Amino acid sequence: MTTVLIADDQPLQRLGFRMLLESQDDMTVLTEAVNGSEAVRLTAELHPDVVLMDVRMPGLDGIEATRRIIASGDRTRVLILTTFDLDEYAYAGLRAGASGFLVKDAQPEELLAGIRAVSTGDAVVAPSLTRRLLDAYAHHLPSGTPADAPEAADPRLASLTEREREILTVMGMGWTNTEIAERLHLAESTVKTHVSRVLAKTGSRDRVQAVILAYDTKLVKP
Amino acid sequence: MTTVLIADDQPLQRLGFRMLLESQDDMTVLTEAVNGSEAVRLTAELHPDVVLMDVRMPGLDGIEATRRIIASGDRTRVLILTTFDLDEYAYAGLRAGASGFLVKDAQPEELLAGIRAVSTGDAVVAPSLTRRLLDAYAHHLPSGTPADAPEAADPRLASLTEREREILTVMGMGWTNTEIAERLHLAESTVKTHVSRVLAKTGSRDRVQAVILAYDTKLVKP
DNA sequence: GAGGGCGTAGTACCCGGGTATTACGGTGGC
DNA sequence: GCCACCGTAATACCCGGGTACTACGCCCTC
Incomplete structure (x- = not known):
């Protein structure tokens, strides 16, 4: 059973997530938080397996909340959700130690699969962002095979x-x-x-x- | 309609993929290839939107085939599939220019979602590998959060x-x-x-x- | 000298980008 | 309570951007 904490300032959004998660028999929503500081506090108290973290929240935002949760040494995984896949959000979130980054208009199954993946220690990144990450960093990956073309020009x-x-x-x-x-x-x-x-x-x-x-x-x- | 080329040396595996893809009304399998060189040749001829590429194939392997397809300048996307999520394969495949890397025991929906994502220019990486990529590279990501940096900017x-x-x-x-x-x-x-x-x-x-x-x-x- | 790549140029057509204008609900300040 | 600002949205209109196709002269190579 995967325990989840939902952190989002929008009640309707929280409700939607809760409905979806509770419909799964291997997940349960421990509680909800309406901003970042509440998310940090409740995580320290309840130790959920996964925190579904919105980026934009009044007060402490989702990025900083993630950073604090990770810094606490808790084994809780953070999955960041945003309506918007702007790079800075994602980079900042992943740097902060999040296990994943998904956009809210993903298919419900994608979200569920993402939660299951991060709960087992894996990580997920929205395809739209993965593309940009690869474009930016693929050539920095360790080389497993020879034959590198060090592009003269592009x-x-x-x-x-x-x-x-x-x-x-x-x-x-x-x-x-x-x-x-x-x-x-x-x-x-x-x-x-x-x-x-x-x-x-x-x-x-x-x-x-x-x-x-x-x-x-x-x-x-x- | 997304056109797909299947490159795999195992007939049964190809059949499985073909069955799955043809059951979708937005996908069609152009043809199949049984090794890397055939995949390269048929891609140059038919220009599929996506190539489902197995790594282990007799003769030219999937990684090298991917490299040649990307080098050809064709707009075809390559989605690499393997039975194991061995890092070297994945790194090499992504370095070769693949748009994604999935393991064969993924859920059918994951595979379909992956194909749709790469066909639109996005990218996908299996969660198990994403974890390792993040662990290795998250701290190299560009820094800065939009929340706290209210641009003393231009x-x-x-x-x-x-x-x-x-x-x-x-x-x-x-x-x-x-x-x-x-x-x-x-x-x-x-x-x-x-x-x-x-x-x-x-x-x-x-x-x-x-x-x-x-x-x-x-x-x-x- | 035939062919191919390149730079030049034209025409016809369609569509997305941009403007102008209006409007309405929410929020925050005074 | 009112006003200013913001984000949302619609409508009508014009024009530049982009495509498709064709064409021609130059230069180079085979």
Whole structure:
């Protein structure tokens, strides 16, 4: 039987979680907390297996509450939930020692599976965030196999021609197609052709994503 | 409709996967491959959305096949499956560019959810491995919580409300208005209102310039 | 000299982004 | 109690961005 503490300032949200968890015969909700400090206090008192922790709460927020619970040496695991998968929240939460990070609009089964996983010592991270974590850190993982390509330049830009790289650079400066055409003495239609090719080659859906890529690859420096 | 290629040397295993996937009305199995080189060749030919890749296969193994598929520049995502969650496999697979790593004894729903996640560009890692990844790397994550850091930041962002800063952040992630609306549970018209206010307050002419500002002010980190 | 990659350019079309305006409920200050 | 601000939302409208397709001249390589 997995014991759970729900920490969320919204009564309806707590109710929803409680209904879901109580419908499972291997879980029970010990109690609820309406803010971070209450969560810390009740955890120290009741030692739940898992704390479902909201990030945004009045007073002590979920991140700081997590940090204190972990620091207490208690064996309680913290699973952070947020409506919003903003990186800073997640990074901060995981740094604080949380065993997981899920978004609230996940499927109920995902949440239940997440609780079971963290209760046994495993960890879970929402897929949307996992992607960003991997993008940022995959190349820092210990190498199990040889054959590392230490990318000369970024592979995502490899297939661009010189001219296309130039176009992408000025896109990164926020120029519109019209401005690019004027300043590079081109027809706007030509600019559009270049832009389309840049998007296709870099796998960018639109201009914004291409600009982000330009920054990420340091083609344009902040 | 998500198109999938199954790469596994065991016929029974392939059959099981095919049965499961074909039972879903949003997935279809394009074809099967019995080893790594076949997987690479068929992927180049058919461009599936997702490759379900076994690690252990005769000839070219799943890791090396993954590396070649990613290196090809194809937009196909690779989801690695293995019987054991041995770290070396996982690290190597993720380094090779895989979008996910799951163990074969996962629940069918987990596998399906994983396929759907990677097909949309997200990523998934088995909980047992996530734990080890976090233990090893959590303290390397970028620091900072949004809660306590009320940005002594850039004056150009000073007049933005909390919500508007959030909107700008996700704009910086390349989300379209439609995506912002969906993921933040807002109406698109509301998103447009927010975006317009952000542009007005930051003096940005359009979305692209706002994103550049987000990078310049480190609101979004490269 | 045939072919291929590249840079240039045009046209037609669609859609998402952005503006302008209005509105309404909640909250906090005075 | 009133007002200001915020977050939410809708509507109508315009225009720039992006796609698809076609085309042509230049240069290089086989």
